[in-house]
Amino acid sequence: MPITLPQNLMVSVSGVRGRVGNPLTPELMAQIAAAFGTFMITEGAGGPIYVGRDSRVSGPMFSRAVISGLQSVGARVVDLGMVPTPTLMLAVKQAEASGGIVITASHNPADWNALKLVTAEGVFLAKEQSEHFHQFLNNEDLQRVSWDLIEPVIEDREACQRHLSGILALPEVDVEAIKRRGIRVALDCVNGVGGPAMAELLSELGCTVEAIGMNPDGRFPRDPEPTAANLTGLCTLVRDTGSEVGFAVDPDADRLSLVDETGRALGEDLTLALASSVVLVRNPGPVVTNLSTSQVLDDVADSFSVPLTRAPVGEINVAQQMMIEEAVVGGEGNGGVILPALHHTRDAPLAAALILQALIDVGGPLSFAAARWPSYAIVKEKIGFPREALPQAYEILESDLDGATVDHADGLRLSWRDRSTWLHLRPSGTEPVVRLIAEAPDESRAKALIDHVLGLLEGAG
Structure with missing residues (x-):
């Protein structure tokens, strides 16, 4: 049966993220890993899949689950153990592996964890690859291998030194x-x-x-x-x-x-x-x-x-x-x-x-x-804001803050180069919040811009 992803699981281009226990469980991590292993095998990737984790308390538990999921579909696994994320990414690239899985929630608190998916090039999945994988995740039955086709796990503890x-x-x-x-x-x-x-x-x-x-x-x-x-x-x-x-x-x-x-x-x-x-x-x-x-x-x-x-x-x-x-x-x-x-x-x-x-x-x-470079002040805020109301919020900000160069490539970015000032509003991909960032020559101006926008957003949300 297709894997049902919990509604409170944060799903991004590069993987999934959530709190340990709910929604992240070993069963879910094993299922996603099995789907990724099958996806890579179906794509014709013949090399091993590298697995690594950060130091979180939940890391060993999820690492065992991920490795088991990969083995269950016949994928070859190289276990790097506890390594920095860039260490695993480089190892995948250097070894010409099929891909990798990093178990880390990066800057999130200790009760969070995540699963990030890595391509053979040693980078995270791009949008097109992610869409293909999620289509596969949702629509395909996973074919588990028989006992005699389960590949042994190879341990590599030299990746960090390399x-x-x-x-x-x-x-x-x-x-x-x-x-x-x-x-x-x-x-x-x-x-x-x-x-x-x-x-x-x-x-x-x-x-x-x-x-x-x-x-x-x-x-x-x-x-x-x-x-x-x-x-x-x-x-x-x-x-x-x-x-x-x-x-x-x-x-x-x-x-x-x-x-x-x-x-x-x-x-x-x-x-x-x-x-x-x-x-x-x-x-x-x-x-x-x-x-x-x-x-x-x-x-x-x-x-x-x-x-x-x-x-x-x-x-x-x-x-x-x-x-x-x-x-x-x-x-x-x-x-x-x-x-x-x-x-x-x-x-x-x-x-x-x-x-x-x-x-x-x-x-x-x-x-x-x-001191060789100009000094600017950046003020960052993150607020709870309904994502469905963001298009209306963008329209309000564009109308109110005139004279700006407008960029819609990622949320809304307004910039005033002549004033050395810019504002960026976008939904977070790692937390259930909207991020608001402003930069100006001094903190008072950046904060004033943030405060003004927060006032406008109160009416939009």
């Missing part, structure tokens, strides 16, 4: 120069999967590491999203230890947020801007980001006279556009840096190496590197 070796081999990262600098780094991995990988990378780069949140037990000591408001502990650690830079990663280590040597949280958008400047000074070329990323990236691209293209929010949307544009660097303003020279995936360890290289390039502290 990932880090790939980063250290990049021409953009001068390992010896970073080692000579002997940088003291404060690190907060929120007890996620990134702790061991980040510690190993920084050790290989000769850094002295002062760390919190390094026990990968999935019991997050704070809100796991690495936004500035959640990094007070890291800011204090930077000041108390005299660190030159503070790094915070999310639970699956695909996003990196920065704190400068004064203990000031710089926000996630500057991660991509600084990392991009390191790449562009060595290899000028197109840049791609999403519609919610700070305009500081426009300033970086302009300074190197290279084009910048914006895609809808979502890693796969940015990755696909990067392939089209043959971009040399890109990512998202949430701290996700993508370097095609390695792979088309957001990667926090990669971002950390590029930020350390930025310190070498400028010959000064992180605040000095940040």
